[in-house]
C-alpha cells in the first residue's frame with residue numbers, strides 16, 4: 431500500500447518568502463528521506479526523455495538544490511520555472527498525461543519517492559504515478575518505451591498537492607533492484623523535483639571486475655548510517671563522486687564547546703578488506719579538523735579496531751595513508767577531533 435500525504439491545492443503567491451506556505455511532512459513521518467537519492471545527478475541520474483517540456487525543461491527534476499522561485503522572471507514562453515513543466519492540454523481524455531523517463535544514478539531498491547511541486551501552485555498536476563524497471567546495459571528512451579520493457583508500479587495514480595512535498599512509500603512487494611523510473615503527471619502541469627530514496631545495489635560483476643575500489647563510495651553501495659552532527663551538511667556528501675568544489679559539498683559540523691569529538695559511521699559495499707585510506711579536507715581552510723582516525727568493524731556486533739590511528743590533518747588537503755594489515759570489515763567509522771569539515775573519505779579495498 432502506498433502512503434500518500436495529499437495536501438490539496440495551493441494558494442496563489444502573494445509576496446515574501448515563497449517557501450513560507452510550502453507543505454511538507456516532518457522527517458519523522460517519512461524516515462525513508464534519510465536514505466540516499468538514487469536519482470541524484472551527482473551520482474549520474476538523468477532524465478532521458480519527456481513527452482513535453484514547453485514551459486520548463488525536464489533536467490531541473492534532478493537538480494540537487496531545492497527549487498528556486500523568482501516572481502519577476504518571465505521568458506518568451508511564460509513564467510520561468512525551476513522544474514519540469516508541460517503545456518496545458520486541451521480536450522483532455524481520462525488517461526491523458528505527460529511522462530518523463532529517468533535513469534537512476536545508481537541502480538537500487540527504492541523505499542520512497544518525493545514528487546516535489548514547490549512553486550507550482552495553479553499549475554501542478556492533478557495526480558501522478560511512478561513505475562520502475564530493471565534494464566541491462568544502456569537502453570535509450572525508444573528501447574525503454576518499447577514492448578519488451580516490464581514496468582512495476584511503485585506509486586499508483588494518486589492525487590497531488592500544489593506547492594508541496596508529495597511523498598509516497600513504496601510497497602514491500604516492489605522493493606527490488608531497479609535502474610529506471612517512469613514518472614507520469616495527469617493530465618499535465620509542473621513538478622519541481624523528483625527524489626527516489628533507497629539503497630544502492632551495484633552490479634556485482636562490475637565490482638568483481640574492478641577488484642580494488644572505494645568500498646565506502648555511495649555508487650558502489652556504501653552508506654553513511656549515522657553521524658554525531660548534521661548541522662551544516664549531510665555526512666552522505668563525504669562518499670559522493672569527485673572532489674568538493676565548495677564547503678557546502680562536504681560534511682561540516684558545528685563548533686563543539688565540549689570535550690567530545692564528531693564522527694560518521696559507514697556501512698561498506700560488503701565484507702571487505704581496506705588497503706588505503708584517503709581523507710580530503712578540500713575547501714575546509716579555517717575549519718578543518720585538527721586530527722582524524724579511522725576504525726573498522728566486522729558485523730553489527732563486531733568490535734571496533736583501529737585502521738588509522740589518530741593522525742594530524744592539514745586544511746584543504748587530500749591525505750593518503752597505506753594501511754598495513756586490515757581485518758575484514760562491514761562497517762567503518764571516521765572520528766574527527768574535535769569538529770570541523772571533511773570533504774571526502776575514500777576507503778580503497780576489495781570484497782573479501
Ligand SMILES: NC(=O)NC(NC(N)=O)C(=O)[O-]
Pocket residue numbers: 485507508509510511515518552553
Ligand atoms: N503563471 C504560470 O506559471 N502560467 C503557466 N506556466 C508558465 N510557466 O508560464 C501555466 O499556464 O501553467
